[in-house]
Structures are given as structure tokens and as C-alpha cells.
Amino acid sequence: MKTTALLRTSLGSYPKRSGKVRDIYELPDALLIIATDRISAYDVVMPNGIPDKGRVLTQISVFWFEMLAGLAPNHLISSAMGDLPEEFQDEKELEGRFMLCRKAKVVPIECVVRGYLAGSGWREYKKSGTVCGIDLPAKLKQADKLPEPIFTPATKA
Numbered sequence: 001m002k003t004t005a006l007l008r009t010s011l012g013s014y015p016k017r018s019g020k021v022r023d024i025y026e027l028p029d030a031l032l033i034i035a036t037d038r039i040s041a042y043d044v045v046m047p048n049g050i051p052d053k054g055r056v057l058t059q060i061s062v063f064w065f066e067m068l069a070g071l072a073p074n075h076l077i078s079s080a081m082g083d084l085p086e087e088f089q090d091e092k093e094l095e096g097r098f099m100l101c102r103k104a105k106v107v108p109i110e111c112v113v114r115g116y117l118a119g120s121g122w123r124e125y126k127k128s129g130t131v132c133g134i135d136l137p138a139k140l141k142q143a144d145k146l147p148e149p150i151f152t153p154a155t156k157a
Contacts, residue, residue: 005037005049055096
């Protein structure tokens with residue numbers, strides 16, 4: 001059983017950009033998106049990771065992309081090792097943590113459904129009694145369950 005976290009990847013000479021959790025390689029005809037085991041909170045990447053976190057994140061994403069494929073097109077081409085370019089076939093650490101994707105224009109929007117008053121929502125609530133401009137009941141405490149979930153879209157860095 002693997003006990004170390006994968007915090008960074010280094011694959012060949014393809015252009016690479018790294019987000020808080022994912023490394024993205026620009027292949028000639030696709031993007032290779034790899035979910036690492038990095039942890040981020042409040043836009044800070046922590047120095048340690050959680051082993052196999054990237055595999056869990058990828059499998060959740062693949063599930064929903066496949067489940068909703070008939071309703072809306074998406075960028076997922078494959079998450080099968082056999083579909084990787086031959087030069088990556090021996091990269092066993094990629095198993096379960098990558099998606100080959102079509103290149104597309106990024107829409108920098110993040111959608112958050114909040115069920116509890118925490119993080120940036122708590123900070124806003126303390127100042128104004130709102131979260132993303134949505135009025136909430138008075139006297140809520142940090143981490144209180146909200147009366148009903150609220151949808152709070154945001155721009156993504």
C-alpha cells in the first residue's frame with residue numbers, strides 16, 4: 001500500500017502549468033490533467049499531502065463527466081492508462097489520477113454550494129450578515145449548518 005503523497009510531477013518536455021492541486025501538460029492534441037495529492041486551503045498550498053487524494057478527486061470527476069455526458073458535452077477523452085501516449089505507459093503513479101482532455105477555452109468560474117458557514121463565507125457573514133450577497137439569519141456561529149444550502153459562484157484564479 002502506498003503511503004507517500006505525490007506532490008509534483010515531471011513528465012518529459014511538454015509545457016506544464018501547475019494549479020493548487022493539478023498539473024496540466026499540453027500534449028500536441030490534448031491536455032493531460034494529473035491530480036496530485038497536494039492540499040490547499042484558503043489559496044495556500046500546504047507542504048504535505050494526503051496519499052491518493054488525487055486518485056479520489058480524479059475518480060469523482062470522471063464519474064460525473066461520464067454520468068452527465070449525455071446531457072452536456074465535456075472535455076474528457078479518457079482516463080484509461082492504455083489511452084496515454086506510449087511514452088507515459090510505464091508511469092504507474094499516473095494510474096487513476098489523470099484525465100486526457102480536449103483542449104478548450106477555460107471559463108474561470110468556480111461553483112460552490114455551501115451547507116455550513118465557514119471559510120470566506122464566515123468572514124463575510126461577520127462583517128455584513130450575508131454570504132455572496134445572500135442575507136442569512138442573525139446570530140449564526142462559525143461552522144453552523146445553514147438553514148438551506150446556498151449556491152455561491154465565484155471567479156477562479
